[in-house]
Amino acid sequence: MKRFLKWLLIILVALLIIFIAIFHKRIILTYRLVDKYISLKDRNVTTEKVDGLKMSKSMNYKDIIYKNTNGIPLTLDIYSSLKKNSDPSPVILYVHGGSWVYGDKSIPNALSPILNAFREEGYTIISTSYELMRGKANFNKQVTDVKDTIRWIYKNKSNYNLDPNEIGVIGISAGAHLSLLASYSSNDEFTDDKDLSQYPSKIKYLIDFAGPTDLSLLNTNNLNYDLTKIFNSIKDKDIVIKKFNPINYVGKRSPNTLIIHSNLDPMVPYKSSEELYDKCVEEHVKAELITLNSNVHDLSNISNTDIASMSEGLLKFIVFNSPL
Incomplete structure (x- = not known):
């Protein structure tokens, strides 16, 4: 019996060492980010008080043209890692909302504090x-x-010291709908620029803020006026729904997915996020669903309670998927 207990103790110690070896970086990263998060809450930082944290004040590269295939130059902004490190940087890509008709790539104030916290830990943010x-x-x-x-x-x-094996995507509303389609579809689907089509489009994880999934x-x-004109231009709604419903692309190889949606959303039914979550579970895709309670669709007038809930869930999800 003593011999058995001795070997059991050795095995448990070995397992503990292995666990620490694998997860110690994530544990340390979680501690640092949670500490910053608690500090923000203690100082009662709200979306009206984040001037010192606004992303626009620390942008490294603005309006880089990434392609021009339709006579309209399309651009992106880069907020480089704030940590001095020669290793390639993990990337978080932000895709704005706006009902497919409006919006721009500026980072919302509600997201700025948490994204800047990740920049301090070695992440690059691209919008x-x-x-x-x-x-x-x-x-x-x-x-x-x-x-x-x-x-x-x-x-x-290589030009911006980025790690393409560690790309996460955050999409809001229509931007979440587009991000889901871009992330769930295969490499050879949805191509446009001939040069860029030669490169992969695989990502590691995805964060969906109230994106239409069906x-x-x-x-409607x-x-x-603008949206009525858009939807009236669709001749065969069934074909469009089939091709551009993200839920139709969920498969076993889909990236880890965090879904954040208010059950009081007046524009995109909360049911669409429930269905996406259920589909992910059915296909054995790692997914989480965080339910907010603000009577809003986007992040413009989100309550402080929901900001706290969203930030905590976002932090934990990205850390779980972090290579740092």
């Missing part, structure tokens, strides 16, 4: 643009724009 719809639906072009941004990262990894669930009544 991209895509061709906005003007008068008619053009989902295909927008998806290829997001996908070509990912391909651009692979192409330019276009058939959207309420009482839309404004």
Whole structure:
């Protein structure tokens, strides 16, 4: 019996050493980020008080043209790692929302503190643009724009010291819809720029803020003039829904997915996120669903309680997928 207990103790110690060897960096990273997060909460930092943390004040490269295939130059911004390190940097790509018609690539204040915290730990943040719809639906072009941004990262990894094996994507609303399609589809789907099409588009993880996952669930009544014109331009809605529903692309090789959505969302039904989560579980894709309670669709007027919930979940999810 003593011999058995001795070997059991040796095995347990060995397992503990292996666990620490594998996860010690993540444990340390989690501690540092949680410490910063708690510090922000203790100082009662709100979205109106983040001037010192605004991303725009520490941008390294602005309006880099990543492609021009339709007479409209498309650009991205790079917020480089704030940590002095010669190793290639993990990348977080931000894709803005705006109902496919509006918006720009500036980082929302609600996301700035958490993204800057990751920059301090060695991450590079890239914010991209895509061709906005003007008068008619053009989902295909927008998806290829997001996908070509990912391909651009692979192409330019050496120029900006980026690690293409460690790309995470954050999309909001329409940007989340495009990010889901770009991330779930295969390398050879949704191509546009001939040069960029030679590069991979694989990512490691995806964060979806209230993205439409099933276009058939959207309420297209009482839309404004621009959106009414867009949806009226679709001749065969069934074909569009089939091709541009992200949930149709979920498969066993899909990246780890974090879904963040309010159950009071007045624009995109919360049901769409529930269905995406269930589909991920069905396909054995690692997925999490964080439910918010603000009566808003995007991050513009999100409550401080939901900011805390969102930030904590976002932090934990990225750390779990972190190579640092």
